[in-house]
Amino acid sequence: MDAATQLPEISPRPLIAAQGVGVRRGARWLIENVDLQVHRGEIVTIIGPNGSGKSTTVRAMLGLIAHDAGRIDRAPGLRVGYVPQKLAIDWTMPLTVRRFMTLTAQHPAAAIDAALDEVGLGAFSDSDVQVLSGGEFQRLLLARAIIAEPDLLVLDEPVQGVDATGEIALYELIAELRSRHDCGILLISHDLHIVMAQTDTVICLNGHVCCSGTPQIVAESPEYRTLFGARAAEALAIYHHHHDHAHLPDGRVVHADDADDHSACTHPEHIHDHG
Amino acid sequence: MIMDEFLIRALLAGVGVALIAGPLGCFIIWRRMAYFGDTMAHSALLGVALAVLFDVSITGAVFVVAALGALCLIALQRRAPLSSDALLGILSHSTLALGIVIVAMMTWLRIDLMAYLFGDILAVSWTDIAVIYAGGCIVLGILTWIWRPLLAGTISAELASAEGLKPERARIVFMLLMAAVIAIAMKVVGILLITSLLIIPAAAARRFSAGPETMAVLAAAAGSAAVVAGLGGSLVWNTPSGPSIVVAAALIFLMSLVPGRMRRGNAAGGGMQ
Numbered sequence: 001m002d003a004a005t006q007l008p009e010i011s012p013r014p015l016i017a018a019q020g021v022g023v024r025r026g027a028r029w030l031i032e033n034v035d036l037q038v039h040r041g042e043i044v045t046i047i048g049p050n051g052s053g054k055s056t057t058v059r060a061m062l063g064l065i066a067h068d069a070g071r072i073d074r075a076p077g078l079r080v081g082y083v084p085q086k087l088a089i090d091w092t093m094p095l096t097v098r099r100f101m102t103l104t105a106q107h108p109a110a111a112i113d114a115a116l117d118e119v120g121l122g123a124f125s126d127s128d129v130q131v132l133s134g135g136e137f138q139r140l141l142l143a144r145a146i147i148a149e150p151d152l153l154v155l156d157e158p159v160q161g162v163d164a165t166g167e168i169a170l171y172e173l174i175a176e177l178r179s180r181h182d183c184g185i186l187l188i189s190h191d192l193h194i195v196m197a198q199t200d201t202v203i204c205l206n207g208h209v210c211c212s213g214t215p216q217i218v219a220e221s222p223e224y225r226t227l228f229g230a231r232a233a234e235a236l237a238i239y240h241h242h243h244d245h246a247h248l249p250d251g252r253v254v255h256a257d258d259a260d261d262h263s264a265c266t267h268p269e270h271i272h273d274h275g
Numbered sequence: 276m277i278m279d280e281f282l283i284r285a286l287l288a289g290v291g292v293a294l295i296a297g298p299l300g301c302f303i304i305w306r307r308m309a310y311f312g313d314t315m316a317h318s319a320l321l322g323v324a325l326a327v328l329f330d331v332s333i334t335g336a337v338f339v340v341a342a343l344g345a346l347c348l349i350a351l352q353r354r355a356p357l358s359s360d361a362l363l364g365i366l367s368h369s370t371l372a373l374g375i376v377i378v379a380m381m382t383w384l385r386i387d388l389m390a391y392l393f394g395d396i397l398a399v400s401w402t403d404i405a406v407i408y409a410g411g412c413i414v415l416g417i418l419t420w421i422w423r424p425l426l427a428g429t430i431s432a433e434l435a436s437a438e439g440l441k442p443e444r445a446r447i448v449f450m451l452l453m454a455a456v457i458a459i460a461m462k463v464v465g466i467l468l469i470t471s472l473l474i475i476p477a478a479a480a481r482r483f484s485a486g487p488e489t490m491a492v493l494a495a496a497a498g499s500a501a502v503v504a505g506l507g508g509s510l511v512w513n514t515p516s517g518p519s520i521v522v523a524a525a526l527i528f529l530m531s532l533v534p535g536r537m538r539r540g541n542a543a544g545g546g547m548q
Contacts, residue, residue: 062436063436063437064436080438080439081438082433084437094481094485095430095486095487096485103423103426103434104423104438
């Protein structure tokens with residue numbers, strides 16, 4: 001990996017592509033005419049208000065619900081890692097962190113340890129999943145999704161139940177995973193601020209695609225400002241703001257000039273080779 | 276000598292059923308299907324009535340009726356404007372009542388209703404035992420085969436299917452397995468008590484289990500212990516065998532709640548630094 005100081009390469013052929021996709025419930029179209037592509041090495045973020053069809057779009061693309069219009073193409077043999085929006089594990093099921101990692105496929109112990117270490121949960125491998133905090137559980141979901149080395153990582157509101165600092169760390173972790181595993185990432189977020197800085201393409205959704213493009217282009221577009229109002233300007237400011245420090249998964253502060261810097265640089269053009 | 280043999284048959288049958296019921300019962304608890312299982316079991320009496328009416332195998336008829344009942348429930352849950360809770364309540368009791376009515380209408384036949392409702396483990400034959408163990412091997416074999424998609428689908432059906440598993444198919448196969456267990460276990464504990472043999476040992480096993488697989492094995496063990504204790508008790512105090520087994524299972528569950536040093540439970544918290 002010597003892709004240092006430049007954007008991860010984006011391959012021309014999309015991993016998954018939606019073209020004019022629509023989903024209908026009775027007479028009402030939940031989403032209509034949605035175009036969306038995710039390439040390898042790219043982070044695509046869908047933003048939009050509640051009820052704008054973000055989850056519907058993603059679920060249609062994953063084939064979890066049928067679409068009533070348009071077409072969805074997946075690269076042949078596409079491996080998907082999924083972090084669903086809601087996942088609560090009842091106390092009635094005894095489940096350790098380690099066992100949770102092999103939920104959908106078997107993996108060698110070394111791979112499990114490596115994936116847990118990657119998200120900072122190495123010390124928790126024998127804990128019950130129910131004792132994890134919100135942020136730890138979200139990182140466990142991430143580790144579980146990446147362990148099979150998926151081509152496409154789909155994250156539906158991955159920062160739920162995570163406080164503000166944890167949110168930043170989590171988005172940075174996601175960007176890091178993208179460059180380390182060279183997968184495409186499709187992300188849903190209602191949170192404009194932090195997500196913009198870690199994203200290559202933003203799709204602004206409200207039943208249809210209002211606007212899309214680089215965060216810069218979207219943030220400056222009038223449709224985006226209409227949709228999100230005053231918060232929009234704020235998000236733009238955040239996008240231009242440079243962090244001088246970041247947080248490791250366990251909350252420790254890391255400054256940009258630290259030798260063991262993991263994630264201090266939040267901007268894509270500053271992504272280092274961490275290997 | 277004769278005493279010994281019927282006791283051995285009863286023990287073999289009871290333990291066989293417990294071994295099958297434990298692992299399945301875990302899924303019933305995890306998926307919150309206790310009432311669903313009850314409804315399927317109640318529909319079994321309708322199966323008994325139909326089997327007698329058309330002179331076919333009772334075990335086979337119970338399996339078919341319970342399986343059809345489960346599939347109807349799944350279909351109704353998808354479209355009916357009622358909550359599944361209400362639906363289960365309606366189906367559970369109407370199938371039970373219908374079964375009793377049909378049995379009563381067949382005046383030319385003498386059916387021991389109590390044996391079907393509460394089981395008659397002391398009357399099992401060697402053929403019954405063969406059915407229990409052969410059926411049990413098939414049920415547990417299929418359960419092992421669908422284990423991963425079923426478990427993943429229990430935690431999140433969306434996650435499982437997004438990653439290429441078939442949780443919906445696993446769920447339907449699981450319903451069929453439940454129907455099979457009801458058909459097999461009916462003779463041992465009876466229609467009204469089958470669900471307890473599924474659920475109570477699994478619930479007792481929860482606290483001592485570190486993972487889902489351990490819980491399945493421990494549930495089978497707890498159920499077997501309940502059968503042995505319950506049968507023993509029924510001989511000593513001359514109580515009905517099916518209910519005695521359930522009472523023993525309930526006692527084992529209560530014992531599992533007694534506070535004491537947990538086998539594990541150290542959360543490994545704060546291990547980051």
